[in-house]
Amino acid sequence: MPTLDMSHLRALEAESIEILREVAASFERPVMMYSIGKDSSVLLHLARKAFFPSKIPFPLLHVNTTWKFREMITFRDRMAEQYGFDLISHTNSDGLRDGINPFDHGSSRFTDIMKTQALRQALDAGRYDAAIGGARRDEEKSRAKERIFSHRNAQHAWDPKHQRPELWRVFNTRLNPGESMRVFPISNWTELDVWTYIYAEQIELPALYFAKSRPVVDRSGTLIMIDDDRFRFEPGEKPCDEVVRFRTLGDYPLTGAIRSEAATLPEIIMEMQASRTSEREGRLIDSDSVGSMEKEAGRLFLTCKLLPILRPTPISPSGLASRPINRFSGF
Amino acid sequence: MTCGSVDDGKSTLIGRLLYDSQLILDDQLASLRNESHNRTTGEEGIDFSLLVDGLTAEREQGITIDVAYRFFSTDQRKFIVADTPGHEQYTRNMATGASNADLALVLIDARKGVLTQTRRHSFILSLLGVKHVVVVINKIDLINYDQQAIEGIEREYRSFAQTLGFKTLAAIPVSALKGDNMLATSARTPWYKGKSLVPYLETVDISEDKSERPMRFPVQWVNRPNLDFRGFSGTVASGQIAVDDEVLLSASRQPAKVAQIVTMDGQLQRASVGEAVTLVLDREIDVSRGDVFSHPGEMPEYSNQFQARLVWMSQDSAFQGRSYLLKIGTQMVPATITDIKFRTNVNTLEQAAANKLDLNEVGTVTIATDKPIAFDAYSTNALTGGFILVDRLTNATLGAGTIDFGLRRAQNLTYQSFDVNREVRGAMKKQTPQIVWFTGLSGSGKSSIANLLERRLTAQGKHAYILDGDNVRHGLNKDLGFTEAARVENIRRVAEVARLMADSGLIVLVSFISPFANERRLAREIAGDIQFAEIYVDTPLEVCEARDPKGLYKRARAGEIKNFTGLDSPFEPPVGADLVLHGAEHDPSILSDELYGWLKID
Incomplete structure (x- = not known):
C-alpha cells in the first residue's frame, strides 16, 4: 500500500483552490478545459471543493475530435449529470465536414485541425478570457517555465520571453481586449501527486486507466485498442485480447496502452513508482491539456514519433519507500 | 531556489541533483547521451545542463532565460527548485523565485569569486525575506581544489552578507560536473569539514511557525449559491481562525462572529495558515473581495500611504507621480509613487538620491493608494506585505515591493464614508x-x-x-x-x-x-x-x-x-x-x- 504524505497533498490542494477562486473572482468569462483524463478529473474535484456549496461558476469545455474512446464520452456525460456542471462540447465542424481523421491525414495534421484549431474556435466563440488547464510543470522542460497565470495575446500566442513575473501568490490577472489567460492550477503537482491525491480522495476515473482484457493490435510495440469499427487494420493485422491499461487518455487510434496487471489505484501507484520510462511515452501525440494543444514558443508539434514501449519492471512493495519517483520527462 | 551568473553552472548543478536522485528515466538518459556529444561532460558522459535548459532559445544562447520549476525528492524531503537565470538582463526573475523560496542556493564560480551579480542576488534574497542561504562554490575542479582560494571566497561572501539578515548561511565547495561534495563528501577536499550539498539540504532547519502569528484572512470570493447561504472564501494567510471567534473587517471595522467554517469535506472547528476555507458569519455585514478579517486587537494597518522597498522589473523607469495599479493579496487599487527617497546600490548597499528607478534597481519609496488598503509590514507577513505594480495601459507587471510601514497621514483618513459629510x-x-x-x-x-x-x-x-x-x-x-x-x-x-x-x-x-x-x-x-x-x-x-x-x-x-x-x-x-x-x-x-x-x- 502506498504511503500518503497528506500534509503535502493538502498544501497542493489549498494552493490549487486559491488559484481557481482567483480565476472566478478576476475574470468575466472563465472556462475550464475538461479532457476527461486523470488531471482533468483532479481539476474537476478541486473546482467542486473551491466553490462548495456553490456549483462550479464556469462551464467545462471538452474539445471532441470524435475519435475519443467511447467510454470517455459516457464518463464525461455521467460526471456532468452527477455534479451538475455546465458542459460545452466543441468539434471543429470544418474538420468534420472534410472527414479529417488520424488514418488518412496523419496524426500531426489531424491534431492540428481537430484539437489546436478546434480549441481556438471554441475559445473565440465563447469569448472566454481565461481557460483553466491541467498542465503540470513536471511534464516537460518548456512547461517548467510557464507561469500559473500565463498570458496569451489576441492570437492565442505565448511569449516566453515576456512572461509576467509571479511573486508570492499575487497574480496579475489584468487583460486588454482580445487577450486571454491560460491558468494552470496544478502546475506544482507531479504525476505521483496526482495519483496519490486521486487515491486519497477516491476520485472516480474512467475504467480505461485500470487493467482489463481489451482488444488490441500491436504496432511496432505500441498497443492500440480497437474501440469501434472505424479502425483501419493493416494487412494481416488481427485484434487480440490482452490485459492492458492506459497511462493517458485521448484519441483511441493515437493512444498506446501498456501491458499491465494494475487494476486498482494502489497497484497503479506502485507500478508507476517502479517505472523507468516517462509518462509521455505512451502518447503518440501529446495529451489534451490546454498548453500542449497550442504552439509552444511559436513552434507547432511537427513531429510525432512512435516511441518504444519499455515495460515497467515489477518491483516488490518493500522496495518502494527508498525508490525515487518519476518526476521528469521530455524530449 | 538557485541563483548565479551566466556560466556558473546552475543548470549543471540541478541536472546533477536530478541525476543523482535517479530521477532521469531510461528513455531520457539514452537521448541525453546522444545530445551530450561534443559538449562538456562529467565522468558519466552526460551534459547535465541539457536536462534543464528547455527552450530552444536558451539552448542556442547557452543560458537560461526564465524562471523554471523542477521537482525532486529524497527520502527526507520534497523539493521544488525554482531555477532563476543569472543573465543580467533577467535579474527580475530572481525576485520571482525568491518570493516563494524557503532557501536559496547562491552559485559562485570558483574561478571568478564573488561578483557584482552575487552581491545583487544576495541583496534581493534579503529584500524578499529569504532566511536560509547556501553559497555553492562551484567548479572547484577547475582550480584544482585550491583550499585557500575557496576559503577566501567564503570569507569575502560572509563579510558582505553580514548585514543581510540570513538566519542560516553555509558555504559548500562543489563540482557539480564531477560530483564532488554533492551526495557525499569528496576525498579531494579533505580539509572541508561541513556536510555535502544534498545531505545539508535534507537536514537544514527552515521551520517557522506561522500559525502563531496574528490571524489574517483576505476575502477572495464571496460564496453565494442561494439566498440562504452567504460565505466568504479565502485562504488563511497567517495564524488560526476558529468557530465562535470574534473577527473584525479591516475596512469598516465591523465586528462579527465566525458561525461556521465550511469545506466540501465537512465543517471545521478551526482553520490554520495555508488552509483554503469558506467562512460563514453570525450576522449580515457588508463584505467584499479584498476585505481582510482579523482578530480584534491584532488588526492589520489600514491606510492609503506607506513606505516600501521596490524592485523595478521593467524597461520603462519608475517615476514619482505616475499612476499604477497596485495589487496586494486580493486587493487591487490605483496607486502613485509619491516619493523616491533613495536608491540602494545593490553592489555596495550604499544609498543615493534618485528621481527614478531603472530596470533591476531597488529603491525605497512612499506609495499612496487611491483608497485605503489593509496590509502588514513585509517582515511580519509576506502575504499581506508584498505587492506588485501593474501598468495601467499594457497591464504588464512592472515592479514588486515589500512594505516597510504605514505612514501617519494615511491612518487618519475617514474610515467609513457617510452620506452626510x-x-x-x-x-x-x-x-x-x-x-x-x-x-x-x-x-x-x-x-x-x-x-x-x-x-x-x-x-x-x-x-x-x-x-x-x-x-x-x-x-x-x-x-x-x-x-x-x-x-x-x-x-x-x-x-x-x-x-x-x-x-x-x-x-x-x-x-x-x-x-x-x-x-x-x-x-x-x-x-x-x-x-x-x-x-x-x-x-x-x-x-x-x-x-x-x-x-x-x-x-x-x-x-x-x-x-x-x-x-x-x-x-x-x-x-x-x-x-x-x-x-x-x-x-x-x-x-x-x-x-x-x-x-x-x-
Whole structure:
C-alpha cells in the first residue's frame, strides 16, 4: 500500500483552490478545459471543493475530435449529470465536414485541425478570457517555465520571453481586449501527486486507466485498442485480447496502452513508482491539456514519433519507500 | 531556489541533483547521451545542463532565460527548485523565485569569486525575506581544489552578507560536473569539514511557525449559491481562525462572529495558515473581495500611504507621480509613487538620491493608494506585505515591493464614508469648514487675536470654536506634562480634535504655542484635505516676558516652572507660515482684522 504524505497533498490542494477562486473572482468569462483524463478529473474535484456549496461558476469545455474512446464520452456525460456542471462540447465542424481523421491525414495534421484549431474556435466563440488547464510543470522542460497565470495575446500566442513575473501568490490577472489567460492550477503537482491525491480522495476515473482484457493490435510495440469499427487494420493485422491499461487518455487510434496487471489505484501507484520510462511515452501525440494543444514558443508539434514501449519492471512493495519517483520527462 | 551568473553552472548543478536522485528515466538518459556529444561532460558522459535548459532559445544562447520549476525528492524531503537565470538582463526573475523560496542556493564560480551579480542576488534574497542561504562554490575542479582560494571566497561572501539578515548561511565547495561534495563528501577536499550539498539540504532547519502569528484572512470570493447561504472564501494567510471567534473587517471595522467554517469535506472547528476555507458569519455585514478579517486587537494597518522597498522589473523607469495599479493579496487599487527617497546600490548597499528607478534597481519609496488598503509590514507577513505594480495601459507587471510601514497621514483618513459629510455640514452653516492654527510664544497675543476673530465671525453668523492650549490641558490633556514627548502628544491630540471639529462643519481656531516645526507639520498632515492655515504670531520674547499676562515668565525665571518655551525649552520659528502677524507692532484688534481679511471668509 502506498504511503500518503497528506500534509503535502493538502498544501497542493489549498494552493490549487486559491488559484481557481482567483480565476472566478478576476475574470468575466472563465472556462475550464475538461479532457476527461486523470488531471482533468483532479481539476474537476478541486473546482467542486473551491466553490462548495456553490456549483462550479464556469462551464467545462471538452474539445471532441470524435475519435475519443467511447467510454470517455459516457464518463464525461455521467460526471456532468452527477455534479451538475455546465458542459460545452466543441468539434471543429470544418474538420468534420472534410472527414479529417488520424488514418488518412496523419496524426500531426489531424491534431492540428481537430484539437489546436478546434480549441481556438471554441475559445473565440465563447469569448472566454481565461481557460483553466491541467498542465503540470513536471511534464516537460518548456512547461517548467510557464507561469500559473500565463498570458496569451489576441492570437492565442505565448511569449516566453515576456512572461509576467509571479511573486508570492499575487497574480496579475489584468487583460486588454482580445487577450486571454491560460491558468494552470496544478502546475506544482507531479504525476505521483496526482495519483496519490486521486487515491486519497477516491476520485472516480474512467475504467480505461485500470487493467482489463481489451482488444488490441500491436504496432511496432505500441498497443492500440480497437474501440469501434472505424479502425483501419493493416494487412494481416488481427485484434487480440490482452490485459492492458492506459497511462493517458485521448484519441483511441493515437493512444498506446501498456501491458499491465494494475487494476486498482494502489497497484497503479506502485507500478508507476517502479517505472523507468516517462509518462509521455505512451502518447503518440501529446495529451489534451490546454498548453500542449497550442504552439509552444511559436513552434507547432511537427513531429510525432512512435516511441518504444519499455515495460515497467515489477518491483516488490518493500522496495518502494527508498525508490525515487518519476518526476521528469521530455524530449 | 538557485541563483548565479551566466556560466556558473546552475543548470549543471540541478541536472546533477536530478541525476543523482535517479530521477532521469531510461528513455531520457539514452537521448541525453546522444545530445551530450561534443559538449562538456562529467565522468558519466552526460551534459547535465541539457536536462534543464528547455527552450530552444536558451539552448542556442547557452543560458537560461526564465524562471523554471523542477521537482525532486529524497527520502527526507520534497523539493521544488525554482531555477532563476543569472543573465543580467533577467535579474527580475530572481525576485520571482525568491518570493516563494524557503532557501536559496547562491552559485559562485570558483574561478571568478564573488561578483557584482552575487552581491545583487544576495541583496534581493534579503529584500524578499529569504532566511536560509547556501553559497555553492562551484567548479572547484577547475582550480584544482585550491583550499585557500575557496576559503577566501567564503570569507569575502560572509563579510558582505553580514548585514543581510540570513538566519542560516553555509558555504559548500562543489563540482557539480564531477560530483564532488554533492551526495557525499569528496576525498579531494579533505580539509572541508561541513556536510555535502544534498545531505545539508535534507537536514537544514527552515521551520517557522506561522500559525502563531496574528490571524489574517483576505476575502477572495464571496460564496453565494442561494439566498440562504452567504460565505466568504479565502485562504488563511497567517495564524488560526476558529468557530465562535470574534473577527473584525479591516475596512469598516465591523465586528462579527465566525458561525461556521465550511469545506466540501465537512465543517471545521478551526482553520490554520495555508488552509483554503469558506467562512460563514453570525450576522449580515457588508463584505467584499479584498476585505481582510482579523482578530480584534491584532488588526492589520489600514491606510492609503506607506513606505516600501521596490524592485523595478521593467524597461520603462519608475517615476514619482505616475499612476499604477497596485495589487496586494486580493486587493487591487490605483496607486502613485509619491516619493523616491533613495536608491540602494545593490553592489555596495550604499544609498543615493534618485528621481527614478531603472530596470533591476531597488529603491525605497512612499506609495499612496487611491483608497485605503489593509496590509502588514513585509517582515511580519509576506502575504499581506508584498505587492506588485501593474501598468495601467499594457497591464504588464512592472515592479514588486515589500512594505516597510504605514505612514501617519494615511491612518487618519475617514474610515467609513457617510452620506452626510463635511461639505453638507459646511453648506448648512454657509461656511467652509477650516482650521486656523496659531503658533507663537506664551504672551505673544494668540488667544487675544483668536478671541476677537471668533467674536467677529460669530457676529456674522458663522460657527467657530477656539481650542485654547490652557483650556484643553484642563481636560483632554490633563494627563500630559511639559516634556518634549508630552508636548508632541499634546499637539497630536489637539490636531485630531481640530480635525473632527472642522469635519463637523466648524471654523476651528487653535491657539497653541506649538513650538516644534515637526508637530506643526504633523498637525497640517492630520488635517488632510481640510483647509488649514498656519498663523505665526511673531512677538519678541522680551515683549512677551514684559507683558506676562499670567505671571508665568516670572515663575519660570524663579525656577518654579521647568521646560518653559522661550526660556529653557526651544521655540522653532516657522519658516513656512501662511501668515505672520507682528504682535509687538500692532494691537490685537488690528491684527485680527488683518487676519480676517486674509482668510477671506465667505
